[in-house]
Every structure is written in structure tokens, then in C-alpha cells.
Amino acid sequence: MAVRPPVDYNLHGLAGVRLIDPAPADVAAVDRQLGPIRGELDREPDLIIRFVDHLDLRGPVTLLGLNEAGFADDAFLILRSKHKSPARVQLPLDRVGQPGAEITCERGLPAIPLLIACLNLTVLARGALPLHAAAFRHHGRGAVVTGWSKGGKTEALLAFMAQGAEYVGDEWIYIEPDGSAVHGIPEPIRIWDWNLRQLPDVMARVDRADRLRLRALEAGTALARGRRGRRVGALVERQRHVDIAPEQIFERGAVRLSTSFDRLFLVASREDPATVAREVAPDEVAGRMAASLEYERAPLYAAYGQFRFAFPDRRNVLLETAAERELALLQQVFAGKPAYAIDHPYPVDLAALYRAMDPLC
Numbered sequence: 144m145a146v147r148p149p150v151d152y153n154l155h156g157l158a159g160v161r162l163i164d165p166a167p168a169d170v171a172a173v174d175r176q177l178g179p180i181r182g183e184l185d186r187e188p189d190l191i192i193r194f195v196d197h198l199d200l201r202g203p204v205t206l207l208g209l210n211e212a213g214f215a216d217d218a219f220l221i222l223r224s225k226h227k228s229p230a231r232v233q234l235p236l237d238r239v240g241q242p243g244a245e246i247t248c249e250r251g252l253p254a255i256p257l258l259i260a261c262l263n264l265t266v267l268a269r270g271a272l273p274l275h276a277a278a279f280r281h282h283g284r285g286a287v288v289t290g291w292s293k294g295g296k297t298e299a300l301l302a303f304m305a306q307g308a309e310y311v312g313d314e315w316i317y318i319e320p321d322g323s324a325v326h327g328i329p330e331p332i333r334i335w336d337w338n339l340r341q342l343p344d345v346m347a348r349v350d351r352a353d354r355l356r357l358r359a360l361e362a363g364t365a366l367a368r369g370r371r372g373r374r375v376g377a378l379v380e381r382q383r384h385v386d387i388a389p390e391q392i393f394e395r396g397a398v399r400l401s402t403s404f405d406r407l408f409l410v411a412s413r414e415d416p417a418t419v420a421r422e423v424a425p426d427e428v429a430g431r432m433a434a435s436l437e438y439e440r441a442p443l444y445a446a447y448g449q450f451r452f453a454f455p456d457r458r459n460v461l462l463e464t465a466a467e468r469e470l471a472l473l474q475q476v477f478a479g480k481p482a483y484a485i486d487h488p489y490p491v492d493l494a495a496l497y498r499a500m501d502p503l504c
Contacts, residue, residue, distance in 0.1 A: 153182035155326040155401060157317055158265045161188035166250055169194050176258050178329035178388075180400075189265045191245040192258075198231050198249055207449045214453035221446065225254035232256055236450040240268040240461040259315060260443040268461055272318040272472040274432065275439050278311035278325045278402065279303050281504050285325055285402030287316065288410055289428070291435050295410040295491055299500065301338055301345075302493040306501070309397045310389045318404060322476035325404045331386035336361065339385075341493045345392050353385045406504055407482040412489035420499045423484040429473035436469050 150170050152160040154177075161184070162173060173192070174181075201216040210229070213220045224230035232255070233247040239261045248255060263273035276289035277296040281303050288299040300313055312327020319325075336357045339346040346354070360383045389398045409428045447462055461468075483503050487496055 150181065151184050151188065152177055152180050153184055154180060154262070154266065154328070155317065156185075157269060157271045157326065158190065158262060159184040159186065159188040160190045160192065160262065163191060163193040165192075165194045169248070169250055169252070172252055172254055173258070176254055176330065177262075178331075180328060187243060189242055189244070189269070190239075190262060191243060192255060193245060193247045194250050195247060196250060198233055198247060205453070207452065212446060212449045214450075217454075219450045219453055221256045224252045224256050228253055230256060234261075234446070234450075236447050236462070237454070237457040237459045239459060240264040257443055257446060260440060263315065263440075264443070264462060264465065266317055267465060267468055267472075270320045270472075272320070272469065272476055273436075274316050274318055274473075275314070275435060276316045277313045278316045278327055279308040280311060280399060280402040281306070281308040281501075284405035284504055285311065286406040286408060286500075286504055287318070287325055287404060288408045289432055289435075290410040291431075292439070293412075295412055295485070295487055295489075295496070297332060297334070298338065298487075298491050298493060299408065299410055299485070299496055300332075301334070301342060302497040302500075304393060304397075305342060305344070305493065306497055307394075307397075309399045309402070310393045311400060311402050313389070318472075318476045320472070320475070322404055322478065322480070324401060326401045329389050329398060329400060331388050332392070333384050333386050334392075336383045337490045338493070345387075348392055349385055349387065357383060357385065404476070404480065407477060407480045408500060408503075409482070409484045411484070411486055412491065413486050414488075415486070416488050418485070418487040418491065418495045418499045420483050420485050420503060423482050425477035425480050425482045426474060428482055428484075429470065429477050432473055433466065433470040437466050440465065 146164050150162040150165055162170060200218055204213040204215045206213045210222045212222055218233050219236060221232040221234050222230055230252050231249040238244040266273050274289060276287050277300040278287050279300055288296045290296055297313055311325060313332050314330060315328060317326045407425060407428060409423060485499055
């Protein structure tokens, strides 16, 4: 079979990814993770993902955990992909972050395991900051909204979207080393049913099949009452969302992916009915987000621990020092930025969230 042409992704010049011999389904899987950022690279790729029919391994595979990972000879393997589906991915964790690091995957995966984590480490190695945050542009200014997982970043993005803001990024954004600009990845936005009830225009753009599924899940939650239904109810609750591409819900031309960095918000939900804003020191936000970024890297750390068990003499100094690098970069890019903490109840009223934040933009 002829080798298929390579496919390149350009993360705003901060990192380049190249797919080698991908089938259309493999390209689609990466597209879902990175969004439509395909583009020519002006240098060799920082991260290469090679697709094969079968990994060529020497010797039997020693398993780590219950089919989580394994190793054979000099190859470390990830054996699970999205939703714990079986996978066979060779991931040299001592090389990730170095130029030309190569991941080798057997075809047909729903997602490349740890792809965003590996890409983030690559960006960090090049001196820019990956940040768990949302970003938008409103009133001619770029706003970065960050905080602990599930703290209200996407809700802030949706609240401003309803008032005409432009989308830059959600989940992960990338800040230039001098703090001047912010870039995003147009990956799908996860929107919960209670968000959609406050955004009828967005609900109207959700596929009919997804709307019917959400109604069925809502009914299922109502039925799962009492002690016997708690586990079922919790399972149903975790499914009451849709993943929608930004261009599907933002007005035409309102997906820009890059903006200046003019305002910094730290959002958090709390056990209080009020939504309030207060000034906060940028260094305080930096310290808190350094801890958050370490937490977000936990799956990569777990895989690295398995890798070190398999190969005790092989290390990744970049990964081991990532926390120190991030804290220095957080302090650097946040310095001098007007910064505000936004505390709100959960679930938050999106209109109240906008009213608290808009005067500060």
C-alpha cells in the first residue's frame, strides 16, 4: 500500500505536529482533539505521530496495571485510549518535549492518548505557557479566564458569547512568553444542559438528536431517586452535556483564535448565592494556577511513573522540572495585568456572571 501524504498542524507557530501515513479516520481523530489548525510548518515538526497497522515489537509485552500500559524491550506502550477503549501506542516519554519526538500508533484510535499533555510539554519547552483557561475578546480587549477545573471558565466564555464576544479558546490556551498575546485551539466546547437552558439561541443550534438525548437523560435523572438510584443518577448526570464546535455556536467571523492579553480573571464557585468580583494580585493567580497545572498534568505523571518503572535509567528532565518552569512563566506573563477574582454560586446565572465581569473588561 502506498504511503499516505503527511498532515501538518501549526499551533500558532508555538509548536508543529506532523501525522505520518494517517488514514482518514486517524486524521479525523486528531482533528477532534486539536480542532482545525492544519497548516504549513516553517520548520521541522516538534511532535511526530506515525500510524502503523501493527507495532513492530521485540519480545513479549510486560503489562502495567490492568491493560493500562506495558513495555517490551525498549518500547513503552499506552494500552488505553478515550473512554478506556483498547489502544496500542508507543510513547517514548523520555523524548517528549524534545524536537522531533515521535509517537507511534496502531490505526483506528478514537483519540491519541495524552496528545494535549505532550503538546503542552512541547510548547513549554519552547518558552511559551500552556494554561488551563478560556479566552475571549470583548470591547476590543482580550480576557483570560482561569481557575481550578470546573470553576466556571466555560460559563464565563458562554456568558460573554451571548453578548457578542469573540471566541479565542476554551480548556487550553497558549500565552506568548512576553505575555502580549494569547492563542487558542478551536476544540469542541463542552456545554451542560443547565447552560443551554439559559442560552435558548445556542440550544436552537444543537443537533436535534442531541436535544432529544438531553431530554431523555433529564427524565432518567428524575427517575433515579432514592438510595438505589444514586449510582445510576450520578452516571446519568455525567452525560448531560453536548460537545459543540465553536463555529457552530458563535456568530460568523467571531472565532478568532488569537488576541492581545489585557485582562486576567480567576473564577471559582462557592457556597454562597452572590456573584462578586474583587481585585487580586497577579502573583496570587500565578501561585494558584501553578498548583492547578500540576493537577492537570496528573495523567501524564502517572504514565511517566510507569515509564520509569519500565526503564529506570531513562528520564525526562523537562517533565520533572515542568512545575518550576510554569511558575516562572506564570509570574512573567501575568506581571502588570489587571487581575480580578470572580466568586459565584454553582450552577451560576450566566447573566449575573456577565454583569459582574463586564465593567472590568
